[in-house]
Amino acid sequence: MVPSWSDRVVAQASEAFGGPWGRHAVTGRALFWTPLRICLLFTVAVLALAWAKQDPCADGNWTGSKQYTHFCYSDTVPLFGLRGLADGSVPYLDSPLEYPVLTGGFMWVAAWVARGYDQLTQSVGVLPAVVPVQSYYVVTCLLLSVCALLTTRAVLGLAGRRPWDAAMVGLSPLLFVHAFTNWDLFAVALSTLGLWAWARRRPALAGVLIGLGVAAKLYPVLLLGVLLVLCLRAGMLRAWATAAAGAAVAWLAVNVPIAVLARENWLEFFTLNSSRPADPDTIWNLALTATDNRLFDGPLAPGQTPSELNAVIAVGLVLLAAAVGWLALAAPVRPRVAQLAFLLVAGFLLVNKVWSPQYSLWLLPLAVLARPSWRALLLWQATEALLWVPRLLWYLGTDNKGVDVGWFFLAVGIRDVAVLVLVALVVRDVWDPARDLVRRSWPGTDDPAGGVLDGAADRFTLRRRPQVDPTPPSIDQLS
Numbered sequence: 001m002v003p004s005w006s007d008r009v010v011a012q013a014s015e016a017f018g019g020p021w022g023r024h025a026v027t028g029r030a031l032f033w034t035p036l037r038i039c040l041l042f043t044v045a046v047l048a049l050a051w052a053k054q055d056p057c058a059d060g061n062w063t064g065s066k067q068y069t070h071f072c073y074s075d076t077v078p079l080f081g082l083r084g085l086a087d088g089s090v091p092y093l094d095s096p097l098e099y100p101v102l103t104g105g106f107m108w109v110a111a112w113v114a115r116g117y118d119q120l121t122q123s124v125g126v127l128p129a130v131v132p133v134q135s136y137y138v139v140t141c142l143l144l145s146v147c148a149l150l151t152t153r154a155v156l157g158l159a160g161r162r163p164w165d166a167a168m169v170g171l172s173p174l175l176f177v178h179a180f181t182n183w184d185l186f187a188v189a190l191s192t193l194g195l196w197a198w199a200r201r202r203p204a205l206a207g208v209l210i211g212l213g214v215a216a217k218l219y220p221v222l223l224l225g226v227l228l229v230l231c232l233r234a235g236m237l238r239a240w241a242t243a244a245a246g247a248a249v250a251w252l253a254v255n256v257p258i259a260v261l262a263r264e265n266w267l268e269f270f271t272l273n274s275s276r277p278a279d280p281d282t283i284w285n286l287a288l289t290a291t292d293n294r295l296f297d298g299p300l301a302p303g304q305t306p307s308e309l310n311a312v313i314a315v316g317l318v319l320l321a322a323a324v325g326w327l328a329l330a331a332p333v334r335p336r337v338a339q340l341a342f343l344l345v346a347g348f349l350l351v352n353k354v355w356s357p358q359y360s361l362w363l364l365p366l367a368v369l370a371r372p373s374w375r376a377l378l379l380w381q382a383t384e385a386l387l388w389v390p391r392l393l394w395y396l397g398t399d400n401k402g403v404d405v406g407w408f409f410l411a412v413g414i415r416d417v418a419v420l421v422l423v424a425l426v427v428r429d430v431w432d433p434a435r436d437l438v439r440r441s442w443p444g445t446d447d448p449a450g451g452v453l454d455g456a457a458d459r460f461t462l463r464r465r466p467q468v469d470p471t472p473p474s475i476d477q478l479s
Helices: 008-017 035-057 076-082 101-123 132-158 163-170 173-178 184-199 203-216 221-234 237-261 268-275 283-290 307-330 337-351 357-370 374-396 405-431
Strands: none
Touching: 035 132, 035 163, 035 173, 076 101, 076 132, 101 132, 101 184, 101 203, 101 237, 132 163, 132 184, 132 357, 163 357, 173 357, 173 374, 184 203, 184 221, 184 337, 184 357, 203 221, 203 237, 221 237, 221 307, 221 337, 283 405, 307 337, 307 405, 337 357, 337 405, 357 374, 357 405, 374 405
């Protein structure tokens, strides 16, 4: 599928380079510039711009609230000193850490490599010497860049006969804004690689990679739920059980040693997520602010657990899982893996009490694979990028030429509406497969990321009407 033939945004953008691809143009004979290499080049270019944006904050000198005025805030810089990495402390064993174990390992590896570079600069005078936090930050950004490249590669592998969809990851405004805000790209890469392994019909490897993703950030566990309900519909629970077992083994292998050696520090992540209040950019904080904290638990003392809010969210997440499961089993055609995964992760972010800005990176590969439309994805990501500006200016404060909280809440509402619109479009595609851009782009396409599910017949559904042909008409047939 040639993007400039099927996507209006791409067709309009191509006018700057001579217009859409010609009907008689020769394709598939490039010796070097293959779609993969071009998409990786796009990713490198966006990461370079992201680094340029972050550069003012790299040395840790944040005088004058530079992290807010230059929009270059990153958790990695302050936590270098606050969590003992600057002193060579090992996360969990020497100091508590509010992140899952594998993310802590990622942080320690970056600090170890940075210390090695710092020592090398002292013995080899030709190397540029920087302050320790800057060398740590540079190493962290390089490692996260590798994760971004792996994510682009995995998305291209998951896209089937639509390799250019990976360009939507490489050229992502969301990647530009939040690639280096936190360590989330590590979990995104692991989970996307896990889905790629599933697509290659290697469920055990898929489970191991997803399990490692859960050990880095909890959200990839949702992917196992998606695969469970789809395998239930297709009668392929053995493949799911293999993946689930691989995920459990990988997660336990990473977590059990730390849980045994430093139980209290290992529990820090779970304790914090239970006791923390609603994040600023969540619907719960909007509701609490609008009611002057009269909802749920009322005003909380420092460190007090919001028990009622936690219970409401737990019920909401159960209802969300039930709704997504019902859709998977009642849809006229089995939904694609990416469609269901996007719906579940997007719903989780909307319902949860924590939505840190960089969490939206979780949605990026799933959204690209679920509904690869440049216009819809760019509009959504524009709201994410826009939200970063009033968020930091609100932290800056009105006394320092920042903005009032109302502008921040307005940006949060716009972002939430954009995500809900994407959710609605994906649900529509699930319920009416003829609208699915992936299935209609190539005759015979079912689910390029489905692995053993691709082309599988239904064994268990909640559908009461006759099954729809899983191969919708192509674009040419519809035109």
